[in-house]
Amino acid sequence: MYKLFLFFVIAVYSAKANTLGGSERIMGGAYRTDINYVISLQDKRQSQANERGHICGGVLINRQFALTTASCVLENNGQSINITNFRVFAGTVLTNDNANSVRDISSITVHPNYNRQNPLVNNIAVITLQSAFPESIIPLSMPSADVTHPATCETSGFGARNSTATASAQLITLSPVVTMPLELCRLVEPQVQSGVVCASGGGAGCAGDIGNPLVCGTQSSPILCGLLSRSNNCGVIIDGTASATELYTRVFEFAPWVNGVVNSAPGAAATSQLGIALAFMFVVIQNFNFLH
Numbered sequence: 001m002y003k004l005f006l007f008f009v010i011a012v013y014s015a016k017a018n019t020l021g022g023s024e025r026i027m028g029g030a031y032r033t034d035i036n037y038v039i040s041l042q043d044k045r046q047s048q049a050n051e052r053g054h055i056c057g058g059v060l061i062n063r064q065f066a067l068t069t070a071s072c073v074l075e076n077n078g079q080s081i082n083i084t085n086f087r088v089f090a091g092t093v094l095t096n097d098n099a100n101s102v103r104d105i106s107s108i109t110v111h112p113n114y115n116r117q118n119p120l121v122n123n124i125a126v127i128t129l130q131s132a133f134p135e136s137i138i139p140l141s142m143p144s145a146d147v148t149h150p151a152t153c154e155t156s157g158f159g160a161r162n163s164t165a166t167a168s169a170q171l172i173t174l175s176p177v178v179t180m181p182l183e184l185c186r187l188v189e190p191q192v193q194s195g196v197v198c199a200s201g202g203g204a205g206c207a208g209d210i211g212n213p214l215v216c217g218t219q220s221s222p223i224l225c226g227l228l229s230r231s232n233n234c235g236v237i238i239d240g241t242a243s244a245t246e247l248y249t250r251v252f253e254f255a256p257w258v259n260g261v262v263n264s265a266p267g268a269a270a271t272s273q274l275g276i277a278l279a280f281m282f283v284v285i286q287n288f289n290f291l292h
């Protein structure tokens with residue numbers, strides 16, 4: 001009964017929703033060429049394969065830092081993946097190798113309170129890259145406001161578009177993905193807590209989709225709202241079945257933690273110290289000129 005009710009509400013939400021537009025619709029999503037903040041976390045040992053070693057999605061929050069889920073960067077034994085064996089690809093919509101589109105990883109910071117026994121809680125990690133992507137890449141900054149409900153959003157990534165494939169060679173955007181209030185979500189997902197955004201799905205959940213960003217707002221001012229944490233909706237657009245609820249890590253909730261990781265990174269600290277030193281020198285020089 002609750003499920004029926006939820007499907008009704010979701011249907012109403014979805015009917016109200018418009019896609020963010022500007023995209024060519026294909027089965028199971030749309031190929032977009034105007035997005036370059038989505039990353040593909042890749043296993044270098046398989047980077048020669050068609051799938052380029054893609055294991056998970058994520059999002060650049062500036063040109064040297066990316067977010068993904070904690071579940072994407074932990075091995076089955078709970079250890080962080082060995083960063084020497086992985087890389088981050090971003091900046092183009094085709095996974096064909098391009099020297100300027102891949103970066104080695106300098107560190108991975110998993111949320112300290114993430115627990116694999118309870119993967120819907122604190123499921124977030126920051127990837128620090130060894131060097132920044134070029135300025136042509138426009139990251140998606142950390143959100144300064146929380147997601148509202150219902151919001152019409154979209155999710156993009158290099159995950160597969162059917163249950164047999166393991167990745168897509170081209171970036172796919174699924175839309176609309178419509179967010180819903182937690183109280184409504186709890187009717188079917190009683191365990192979800194405030195760190196989760198629930199949405200009625202656009203077909204995410206195929207292999208390689210975890211970590212994909214949930215992006216709300218408009219195409220000209222996109223807002224980072226979530227990271228795909230769980231979904232069983234692989235290919236639902238293709239076969240037309242009712243979609244189940246998709247669960248995303250609610251990025252806004254983790255903004256203080258993420259900003260702390262970014263600001264304490266060695267590069268960031270050096271930059272801000274340099275900035276303070278330059279500002280101090282500027283003030284000194286100004287006063288010096290004034291006094292003389």
Ligand SMILES: *[C@@H]1O[C@H](CO)[C@@H](O)[C@H](O)[C@H]1NC(C)=O
Binds near residue numbers: 082083084085
């Ligand atoms: C990580 O992988 C590299 C290359 O395969 C290896 O040399 C290194 O020992 C590994 N590090 C750890 C901590 O396992």
Ligand SMILES: *[C@@H]1O[C@H](CO)[C@@H](O)[C@H](O)[C@H]1NC(C)=O
Binds near residue numbers: 161163164165167
């Ligand atoms: C699944 O996707 C792959 C890669 O896009 C494609 O080559 C394959 O034909 C698809 N399989 C089915 C059953 O649609």
